[in-house]
Amino acid sequence: VGVSRTSSPELLVELERGRPLAAQLEQGLRDGVRSGRLAPGTVLPSTRTLAHELGVSRGVVVAAYAQLGAEGYLVVRQGAPVRVARAGASPMEEREPPLQAAPRYNLRPDVADYASFPRREWLVSLRAAVHKASDEQLGYGDARGAEQLRVTLAAYVGRSRGVDARPARLHVTVGFAAGLSAVCAALRARGARRIAIEDPGHLTVRRLVEHTGLELVPVPVDEHGLRVEELPDVDIVLVTPAHHFPTTAVLSPARRTELLARDVVVLEDDVDAEFRYDRSPVGALQGLAPERVVYLGSASRTLAPALRLGWSVLPSWLAEDVRTEVERTIIAPPVLDQLALAHFVERGELDRHLRRMRLHYRRRRDVLVRALDAQLPQLHVEGVAAGLHVVARLPDAVDERAVLEAARARRIALGGLGEHAIRPAGGGALLLGFARSPEPTLRAGIRELSRAIDEVSDIFA
Amino acid sequence: VGVSRTSSPELLVELERGRPLAAQLEQGLRDGVRSGRLAPGTVLPSTRTLAHELGVSRGVVVAAYAQLGAEGYLVVRQGAPVRVARAGASPMEEREPPLQAAPRYNLRPDVADYASFPRREWLVSLRAAVHKASDEQLGYGDARGAEQLRVTLAAYVGRSRGVDARPARLHVTVGFAAGLSAVCAALRARGARRIAIEDPGHLTVRRLVEHTGLELVPVPVDEHGLRVEELPDVDIVLVTPAHHFPTTAVLSPARRTELLARDVVVLEDDVDAEFRYDRSPVGALQGLAPERVVYLGSASRTLAPALRLGWSVLPSWLAEDVRTEVERTIIAPPVLDQLALAHFVERGELDRHLRRMRLHYRRRRDVLVRALDAQLPQLHVEGVAAGLHVVARLPDAVDERAVLEAARARRIALGGLGEHAIRPAGGGALLLGFARSPEPTLRAGIRELSRAIDEVSDIFA
Numbered sequence: 001v002g003v004s005r006t007s008s009p010e011l012l013v014e015l016e017r018g019r020p021l022a023a024q025l026e027q028g029l030r031d032g033v034r035s036g037r038l039a040p041g042t043v044l045p046s047t048r049t050l051a052h053e054l055g056v057s058r059g060v061v062v063a064a065y066a067q068l069g070a071e072g073y074l075v076v077r078q079g080a081p082v083r084v085a086r087a088g089a090s091p092m093e094e095r096e097p098p099l100q101a102a103p104r105y106n107l108r109p110d111v112a113d114y115a116s117f118p119r120r121e122w123l124v125s126l127r128a129a130v131h132k133a134s135d136e137q138l139g140y141g142d143a144r145g146a147e148q149l150r151v152t153l154a155a156y157v158g159r160s161r162g163v164d165a166r167p168a169r170l171h172v173t174v175g176f177a178a179g180l181s182a183v184c185a186a187l188r189a190r191g192a193r194r195i196a197i198e199d200p201g202h203l204t205v206r207r208l209v210e211h212t213g214l215e216l217v218p219v220p221v222d223e224h225g226l227r228v229e230e231l232p233d234v235d236i237v238l239v240t241p242a243h244h245f246p247t248t249a250v251l252s253p254a255r256r257t258e259l260l261a262r263d264v265v266v267l268e269d270d271v272d273a274e275f276r277y278d279r280s281p282v283g284a285l286q287g288l289a290p291e292r293v294v295y296l297g298s299a300s301r302t303l304a305p306a307l308r309l310g311w312s313v314l315p316s317w318l319a320e321d322v323r324t325e326v327e328r329t330i331i332a333p334p335v336l337d338q339l340a341l342a343h344f345v346e347r348g349e350l351d352r353h354l355r356r357m358r359l360h361y362r363r364r365r366d367v368l369v370r371a372l373d374a375q376l377p378q379l380h381v382e383g384v385a386a387g388l389h390v391v392a393r394l395p396d397a398v399d400e401r402a403v404l405e406a407a408r409a410r411r412i413a414l415g416g417l418g419e420h421a422i423r424p425a426g427g428g429a430l431l432l433g434f435a436r437s438p439e440p441t442l443r444a445g446i447r448e449l450s451r452a453i454d455e456v457s458d459i460f461a
Numbered sequence: 462v463g464v465s466r467t468s469s470p471e472l473l474v475e476l477e478r479g480r481p482l483a484a485q486l487e488q489g490l491r492d493g494v495r496s497g498r499l500a501p502g503t504v505l506p507s508t509r510t511l512a513h514e515l516g517v518s519r520g521v522v523v524a525a526y527a528q529l530g531a532e533g534y535l536v537v538r539q540g541a542p543v544r545v546a547r548a549g550a551s552p553m554e555e556r557e558p559p560l561q562a563a564p565r566y567n568l569r570p571d572v573a574d575y576a577s578f579p580r581r582e583w584l585v586s587l588r589a590a591v592h593k594a595s596d597e598q599l600g601y602g603d604a605r606g607a608e609q610l611r612v613t614l615a616a617y618v619g620r621s622r623g624v625d626a627r628p629a630r631l632h633v634t635v636g637f638a639a640g641l642s643a644v645c646a647a648l649r650a651r652g653a654r655r656i657a658i659e660d661p662g663h664l665t666v667r668r669l670v671e672h673t674g675l676e677l678v679p680v681p682v683d684e685h686g687l688r689v690e691e692l693p694d695v696d697i698v699l700v701t702p703a704h705h706f707p708t709t710a711v712l713s714p715a716r717r718t719e720l721l722a723r724d725v726v727v728l729e730d731d732v733d734a735e736f737r738y739d740r741s742p743v744g745a746l747q748g749l750a751p752e753r754v755v756y757l758g759s760a761s762r763t764l765a766p767a768l769r770l771g772w773s774v775l776p777s778w779l780a781e782d783v784r785t786e787v788e789r790t791i792i793a794p795p796v797l798d799q800l801a802l803a804h805f806v807e808r809g810e811l812d813r814h815l816r817r818m819r820l821h822y823r824r825r826r827d828v829l830v831r832a833l834d835a836q837l838p839q840l841h842v843e844g845v846a847a848g849l850h851v852v853a854r855l856p857d858a859v860d861e862r863a864v865l866e867a868a869r870a871r872r873i874a875l876g877g878l879g880e881h882a883i884r885p886a887g888g889g890a891l892l893l894g895f896a897r898s899p900e901p902t903l904r905a906g907i908r909e910l911s912r913a914i915d916e917v918s919d920i921f922a
Contacts, residue, residue, distance in 0.1 A: 005741050006741050007741035007742050009815065010620070010621055010812050012622060012744050014744075032619075032620075036625070036627075037624070037748065038620055039616040039620075042616040043807075115596045119592070122591065126797075127588075130580050131580070139575055139765070139766055155502065155503040158497075158500055159472055159500075160471055162473040208789065208791065210789075211789050273470075274470060281470045281473060305599070305600055305602075306599045306601070308793060308795045328669065329669070330636060332769065333769065333795070334798055336587075336767065337798065355471075358470070
C-alpha cells in the first residue's frame with residue numbers, strides 16, 4: 001500500500017519505486033524464464049520500448065538484459081532482438097507425443113485433394129476482401145453472415161443445385177457442423193425430440209447429432225438410399241440424397257416423394273453433389289419442398305475443410321429461431337473469409353476449380369478402378385459414378401475388420417463399411433478413396449492392399 | 462424409366478434424350494428464372510461450358526440463350542457473360558428491412574476502433590499463411606488449433622500477461638464465445654451445475670452463459686471488483702479481474718487471494734487488459750493458480766471481432782475434456798487465419814499495433830473527459846485509467862433510462878449501467894465509449910448528450 005508500482009504491457013515485470021530498479025528487473029526476468037512463463041525463444045521488447053513503458057532509463061534495461069545474457073537466460077546479440085534462451089528454462093514444455101505415423105498409401109474415403117487447393121486464386125480473393133470490407137463489417141456483423149456472400153451463395157445453390165434460396169434465409173456457418181448444430185438446437189427448442197439418421201452413415205456426423213441432445217433413431221439404407229418405408233415416428237430426418245456416405249446410394253425419385261409426404265422436417269446434407277462423373281447431377285430435395293427441407297452445404301469437399309465455411313438454407317418458419325440461436329452463441333465465420341468466398345464465387349473461380357477437379361478426380365478414379373480389376377478381381381466394386389471413394393465389397397468368407405487391420409499394419413489408410421454402421425450390416429466392404437493420392441501411389445496402394453487381403457484370406461482358407 | 466437424362470453441374474436443367482433439346486433447355490431456364498431459383502444477376506455458364514456439360518451441340522445452347530434474351534429473361538450481350546435479367550423474375554426477394562439508422566455519435570462502450578484495423582499488415586500475414594500452410598493443414602487439423610499459433614500465443618500471454626501457458630493446453634477458439642462455451646460444456650459434463658457471474662456484467666456474456674445450461678448465480682461487484690465474501694456455494698466463477706465491464710473495477714489483491722482460496726473453478730475473462738493508460742497492467746489471475754483458473758482471451762478488442770479469434774489456457778486436468786468437446790462439435794477457426802495471427806504476433810506486429818492504439822485511445826479518452834468536465838460537470842466520471850469507455854454517474858434525481866432514451870432519440874449510441882445489471886443497482890450511470898469516434902465527434906456528441914440530459918432533468922426540476 002502506498003508503494004508506487006510500474007510495469008509494461010508487453011513484458012509483465014512489476015517494479016516498485018524506491019528499490020533498486022535494475023536488480024528488480026533482473027530478478028523478475030530471471031523468475032519468468034525459470035518458471036517457464038517466459039518460454040524459450042520468446043522475443044523480448046527492445047530496450048527503448050521497455051524503458052519507455054516502465055518509465056525507467058534505458059540504461060537500466062540494457063544492464064538487466066546484459067546481465068541475464070551473461071547468465072545464459074537470454075540471448076543478447078548486436079542487431080538482433082533479445083530472446084529467451086533455448087536451454088536453462090526448467091519446467092520445459094513436455095514434448096507432444098509424436099503423431100501417428102503418416103500412412104504410406106492414403107486411400108481414406110472422406111478426404112479431398114488438399115494439394116489442389118487453389119492457393120493463388122484464393123489469395124487474390126482474400127486481398128479483395130481485406131480491401132473491400134467496411135469498418136462496420138470488422139465488428140460483430142450480421143449473425144447470418146455477410147450480406148454479399150448470402151446473396152452470392154443463394155444464387156449459386158439456386159443455379160447449380162436447384163435450391164430455392166433467399167439471401168435472408170441463407171446462413172453462413174462455421175462449416176456444415178455449426179449449421180447442423182444450430183438447426184438442431186432451434187428445432188429442439190420448438191419441441192423436436194427424435195431424429196432419424198441413415199445407418200450406415202458418417203461416424204463424425206452421427207457424433208455431431210448425438211451432441212445436440214436429440215434422440216438418434218437409425219434407419220437402414222439400401223441401393224435406393226434411405227428406406228423411407230421403415231421410417232418410424234420422428235420429428236427430424238437427416239439424409240444425404242445426392243450421394244450417401246458410405247454406400248454412395250442416390251435417393252430414388254420414389255423415395256424422395258415418399259419422404260416429402262411424411263410429416264417431418266428433413267435436413268438435407270448435400271455432400272459431394274459437385275462430384276459426379278458418368279451421371280447427371282441430381283437436384284437438391286430442398287427445391288421440391290423449401291418449407292419442409294433445411295439445405296446444408298459446405299466448402300469442405302469442394303475447397304478445403306480448413307476454411308470452415310458452410311451454409312444452411314432455412315424454411316421461413318425456422319429462420320428467425322436459428323438466427324436467434326446463432327446470435328446467442330456468436331459462432332460465425334470470420335467476415336474476411338466470407339467476403340473472400342463471395343469474390344471467389346462471383347468471379348467464376350469456384351466453377352473453374354470444380355471443372356478442373358472433376359477431370360482430376362475422374363482420372364484418379366479410373367486408375368483406382370483399373371488397379372482393383374487387375375489386382376483384386378474378387379472384390380465387387382460399386383459407387384464409381386460419383387463422389388471421392390468407391391465401395392469394394394469383400395467376399396463373404398473374408399472378414400472386414402481383419403482386412404482393415406492387416407491393411408493398416410501395412411500403412412494403408414482406408415475405411416470399412418462396418419465402421420460407419422450402428423446395427424450389424426450384411427457383408428463387409430472396404431471404402432477406398434482416390435482423392436488424395438497421385439496415380440502411382442494409388443496403383444502401389446492397391447498392390448499392397450491385395451497382399452493384406454491375401455494374408456487374411458489364407459487364415460480362413 | 463429407361464429415358465436417358467443429362468444435366469450440368471453448374472446449371473441444373475435436366476434434358477431428356479429423344480425430345481427436342483433446345484425447347485427443353487429453354488423451358489428449364491424460363492422456369493428457373495420465373496420461380497426465382499435463378500436469381501436476378503446470376504451469371505450463367507458460357508455456351509461452350511454448358512454445351513460440353515450437357516453433351517449437346519453448342520448451337521443448342523446459343524439458340525436457347527438467344528431466345529430467352531429476346532424474351533427478356535436473360536441479358537445476352539456480345540463479349541459479356543450471360544446473366545439473369547434484373548426485371549421479370551416474379552417472386553422477388555423481399556427487400557430486407559432497412560437497418561437501424563446509424564448513430565450520429567457513436568459512444569458505444571463495448572466497441573473498438575475498427576477504422577484502425579491494420580489492414581496492410583494483416584494482409585501481409587495472410588499472404589504468408591496461404592504460402593506456408595501445409596496440404597495436411599488444409600484438412601480438419603488439430604481441434605486445439607494450429608501448433609504454430611499455440612506456441613506463439615503461449616509465449617505471448619506468458620510474457621505480456623503473466624499467464625502460465627503450455628502450447629499443449631492452449632486452445633485456439635472461434636472468439637472468446639466458443640472458448641467459454643466449450644469450457645462450460647466440459648465442466649458441466651464433469652458435474653458442475655452452478656456458475657457465479659458478476660452483477661452487473663456484460664449482457665452478451667450473460668446470455669452466452671445462460672445458453673450453456675448452467676444455473677446462473679449473480680454476485681455483486683464494487684470498486685474492488687467481485688465481492689468474493691458474498692460468493693455462495695457454486696462450482697464455477699466467471700470474473701474479469703483486469704477490467705470489469707461495465708464498472709471498470711480491478712479485482713483487488715485481497716479479493717484475488719480470497720477467490721483463489723475458494724474451492725471453485727475460476728474462468729478469467731481477460732478483456733481489455735491491453736489498454737491501460739495511467740496505471741500499470743495487472744498480471745492475470747491464472748499465473749497465480751494455473752490448475753484452478755481457465756484463462757480466456759481474444760483478438761476482438763485488440764484487432765477486430767470479425768476475425769473471430771480467441772484462446773483458452775486450460776488446467777491440465779481439464780484440457781483433454783475440452784479437446785474432446787471441440788473435436789465433437791468441429792467448431793474451430795480457419796487455419797489460414799490462425800497461421801496469419803501467428804505470423805502477425807511473431808513479427809511483432811501485434812505489439813506495434815497495441816503501442817499505437819494505446820496512444821490513439823488515450824488521446825480520445827482525454828478529449829472525452831475534457832468535454833465531460835466542460836459540458837456536464839454534474840456527472841461524476843470514473844474508470845478513466847484503462848479500457849475503452851468511462852462511467853459517468855448521474856445525479857440521484859436523474860433517471861438513467863430517461864437519459865438513455867432521450868440520448869438515443871438524438872442518435873447518440875451509448876450504454877447504461879442498469880442495462881447490464883440483473884438486480885437493481887444503486888444510482889444510474891452512463892457508459893460512454895471513446896474508441897470509435899474521432900475527436901470532433903466526441904466533443905459534439907457530449908454537447909448533444911448535455912442537451913438530452915437537460916431535457917430530461919427539466920422534467921424533474
